[in-house]
Amino acid sequence: AQTVTQSQPEMSVQEAETVTLSCTYDTSESDYYLFWYKQPPSRQMILVIRQEAYKQQNATENRFSVNFQKAAKSFSLKISDSQLGDAAMYFCAYQKGGGSQGNLIFGKGTKLSVKP
Amino acid sequence: DGGITQSPKYLFRKEGQNVTLSCEQNLNHDAMYWYRQDPGQGLRLIYYSQIVNDFQKGDIAEGYSVSREKKESFPLTVTSAQKNPTAFYLCASSINQVMDNQPQHFGDGTRLSIL
8 A cells, every 4th residue: 555654743944044854755656746734824735846756857836846756755845945834834745547547545744844 | 727725724613513625626526526635644535526416425424425416515423422533635537538537636625633
């Protein structure tokens, strides 16, 4: 069975600094997708970034980028120039590929605090 | 604006009572999902539906039921068989595109508590 592990329950970063959130996963599939979602205190889940496993290039969305290491099954999220609004729970998620629209498997999350 | 609307925001259930959580989307998405979130946990899939009149069980379907009579709507019923229903429930939807997983978009959630 596929699993997603986020080993950092909490992280803290100074405003304008850079922080990296860790995520590892376990799967025997070769076709899959990985996601980072942000959940602010409002509790809505917001998509941060998406990575296709067959793409070697790391996904980037403005200040957010990933370090995707397929062989190591690692998918870390780097937040550059951290802002107060980045404070939230961050969830790493895995989904089997091939158009299967079920089974988005989530890690337990990392709570990120941003210090002014 | 297009989006996913969940209602109510807060819901209370008495012992032995069934309650229904509403989820409506105007994104024209084919696929819809229900997740449960417990404190300190990630989201766990309850049910999902890829098309109208069809749905599949997720990892924790026991004690829950769903229907998908319209594309826009995917209500979740928490039955009396669910002995620990207190949780935060999130509905999501996505484009159902063969061979290319599209990201899921989420509603604002419903918090269910037992009286």
